[in-house]
Amino acid sequence: MSTVDAAILKEIVGENNVRDNEADLYVYGSDSSVHEAMPWIIVRPENTEQVQAILRYANTDKIPVIPRGSGSGMCGQVVPIRGGIVLDMKGMNRILDINLKDAYCLVEPGVIDDDLNRALKPHGFFYPPTPASSRIATIGGEIANNASGTRSVKYGAVRDSLLGLKAVLGNAELVSLGTTTRVSASGYPLERLLVGSEGTLAIIVEAAMRFVPIPEFRCLGIAKFDKLADAGDAISEIISSGCQPSMLELVDKVAITAVNKSMGLDLPDVEAILIFEADGMVKQAVDYEIDKVKAVCEKNHGFGIEVSYEEKERTKIFAGRKKLFPALSKYDEFLSSTALADDMAVPFSKMAETANKIHEVADKYGIVMTAYGHCGSGCMHTKILMDTTKGEQWEAAQKAVIEIYEYVRSIGGTTSAEHGIGLSKAPAFKKEKESTLELMRSIKRVFDPNDILNPGKLMDAPDDWLTATHLRYKVGE
């Protein structure tokens, strides 16, 4: 099946950095999505010259090249649906510089988020976009997906932390994009064009990122709501009244049930929970934000409000949210937690309505869906819990997904808040961005004339993920 010459690749990166046995191909054939497709070979470059040499070779034979971090992506971004070479970028994982005087750090793409933060901590700084997967997520993957997370309400997404990049284009040319300076007005910001490009435009080999001071004080709170709509009103009012929380999370009833059932926790049996945090260098400033958020929650019928500055207490309050993701996987032994329609961004004022819509659609199609997310940045997460061996469950899920995305577009939302598009969300993405798909294709041709960089994704992904692309699950067995 493979039309790749392992000997040439071994020449470039060394014997040990090339893998093509069945077991390795299997591991690299899937990520954290529902998709699966086997690569021809796994190559682990250790430096930029090797990346360039691999791309020169791949261009000759038009072999697909898929750059991959840790495979924590939830939409099939690194699933090689046209085969080819998976570039395991974890071989380039050096923190090249932490430049305190000029306030940036220089990292290779395979550096793990938590490792970068461990290196910054002794200096009193942190890199803030940090998604929930920070234990394994690489900075390169985060840039390629414009990752964000719980603290993005205050600190922004990856696009807000990026200063400059070095990247290898489809034709193997190395380019330097952006700057390491704090501001720049020097022409087209090509470095930012790569944020969210999911490996389709260039392979990032170095990144200059900002960092910010670690706050001295953090206060975390929780508020309970008997009506989801009240929690939704509170979210919008927190934002519109100028509160500046460092975290604002929504957890709905389905999610609460899942956590209590699977993890043996004792979350309050209410319709919705808001978890909020404020941080700062001065306690009075944190108090000020927390008091404002509390007042808005109370005004909107929030009750049972608790807040704490103590780390132990904060960890306890946040445990329900933190354990939500694994809890959903354990919800029912016959139901898998699938990342489908899993992270829309919606207007703040529509968070509750979106959650209700999700429940309504789930009921209509007889599936289980949760609604939770980083509502402070307008990010709504869902998971579909279903028996993935049953074809009819997939069909129901697909109908639900289509209906949810139609709704999201109708209220001015967007297909993905932070997980990216890949394969799973491509049909919705293509509908949302219909007027610019050709523009995107033309840009891809500029960066990658032979269409070898992660081909068949985003605007070029199959329209029907259920039939056109490989699923990890054996349906109907």
Added chain:
Amino acid sequence: MSTVDAAILKEIVGENNVRDNEADLYVYGSDSSVHEAMPWIIVRPENTEQVQAILRYANTDKIPVIPRGSGSGMCGQVVPIRGGIVLDMKGMNRILDINLKDAYCLVEPGVIDDDLNRALKPHGFFYPPTPASSRIATIGGEIANNASGTRSVKYGAVRDSLLGLKAVLGNAELVSLGTTTRVSASGYPLERLLVGSEGTLAIIVEAAMRFVPIPEFRCLGIAKFDKLADAGDAISEIISSGCQPSMLELVDKVAITAVNKSMGLDLPDVEAILIFEADGMVKQAVDYEIDKVKAVCEKNHGFGIEVSYEEKERTKIFAGRKKLFPALSKYDEFLSSTALADDMAVPFSKMAETANKIHEVADKYGIVMTAYGHCGSGCMHTKILMDTTKGEQWEAAQKAVIEIYEYVRSIGGTTSAEHGIGLSKAPAFKKEKESTLELMRSIKRVFDPNDILNPGKLMDAPDDWLTATHLRYKVGE
């Protein structure tokens, strides 16, 4: 000379919105730069359909179209060096929506920065990138140049406030880019590609921007230094020690002299001044930042430190900085203040060295140059004061500019921090971005296949601004 049909354009926008008399052409032939070139006609569209119709017409005959805000640009961005239609975007100046619930505003490109801030103020919010020209600068122009200003050290540049855009491509097609949601991971961020594109890729017709709460407290301070290097060390240490000022400005000796001489102010006769500000919702948090900045200044031999929360006192302290720009114009009746090499971004640790280099080069070539700027965001401003009627002064200025940019590149700086490239900085820009100029040209072809949008700028600008493009000044007369 003109090869444009005024009748067709009058048909599109109405008789009153077309101007082609000599006096109008003269006004629109220059901006705030040293450049000048006459357009063929001035057209003022009032809505998106008119912009599209104008571009359809312009495409047929490949007529250049130059979108223009208020002409506050300092590098010749809107000087029509190939003639054509100047699109006066001030005809589209409506604030379409201030959406508090969803935390964004929707504006047409001709909205003036100060007008937007006046509209946001009653709601307790402000739009923070605000350059010094905010009294006339339009939001469209600010986006096209990735403008920033005194408070960008804390609040970022325009790229950090932008959410989404509507824009008309070179082929007259209307596209919607980005979102109005706070985060997005939906594919290529094309809206961000337009930030800094200086009207060469598309004509912005609507923008969705973020805003932030107006702080309750602002405290401004000043510190004096007998050595520029000490001020430079203070800047870098303020940043590296995790201080978070909302403003950090450097004023050098030449600038101090200019202000004192021209404006009759009584600024301290020292080598350098740092002006700093902190802001916040809680006074203790502002005190905390101010105390930290003061301590760093003192450690680095800063003296005569004064701070104040009082608006009157703050205005007085800031007057020297605020009046610097007009003061330079009045420095000497035979010397004009020219914007050449006027806003590099450099590493924080190199601010003082850059200022010294500027003085050294000015001495070498017998011209007068100042060094000042938003050092909190790494932005170094200069002006060259010279007799613009003398050819030899221009030659000296050109040599100085070349040498300064060589230095800036050698220390990892970038050609423009916030004023953009246009014509004046194109030679330096083209050297800095040499490896990506073809990439930029290919991208321009995608957005504007007939090269009608602001042609001959950025990567396509003449290499020798002194001889190849029109100067406003009559040299040698």
